[in-house]
Amino acid sequence: MEAKDIRAECACGQAKLVLSGPPKTVMLCACRDCQKSTGSDHSTLGMWADAQITFIGDSVFYAKEAESGATIARHRCPNCGTPLFGISSRLAGHQLIPLGLLGEQANQFAPKSMIFARSKYEWDHTSDGLAQYTTYRDS
Template sequence: MEENDIRVECACGQAKLTLFGAPKTTMLCACRDCQKASGTDHTALALWADEQLEFEGDTTSYATEADSGATVHRHRCARCGTPVFGTSSRLKGHRLIPLGLLGDAANDLPPKSMIFSRTKFEWDHTSDGLAQYPTYRDN
């Protein structure tokens, strides 16, 4: 492992993830699906290319169709249910890693933007000062 690599595990230690180098981006997502999955206004995510990570352990997953038409698969530890990663048909070759899984390493990866800001709750000011996109980013 290099100095910037991150090694994390779920709450019970069964699912382990090693992340190599910096993520492509970090973001908050306030789409209705992320609100339901997180139980709050948004999820906080980092995007790593598949070749930048190693995963070991077992997960259970479920798929949902997002408002955009993309299919999102959310993977959780098969034993304790900790969210471990997600995939999207819109982001082939990448995985969405919940920033909360990273522990203290998340302090070095603040979100850069909020996507699906059109459905964020008025009381949540977490994204104040971040670039806001009503749906996906423009690139």
């Protein structure tokens, strides 16, 4: 399904995103870094090309080398702390958008896989039926 001009904003409305067109992929990630960032078993992320994203507002970020070896910069609203987007050194020209930011518009995009499934908790069955990758996808 093709998405056109999806608009999203943080909890306080200071930061806004406009996404033009569908994401390249949608995935769950159960790496320890995503678990700490979300406070949950996994993150649910859409990957959009930089050219598809318009960002309005301010963000602060925390960058660190993840267990995978990639450096991840996680951007949040400086006022309310809402996660806005992530930039990975492994994904040049793309940004990872947490689907929860999209509200009901996220219903258009179903995850296709879970990466870092080796770290998922036994009680989380969200990824049942999805392709599972121990670390990153093969391609």
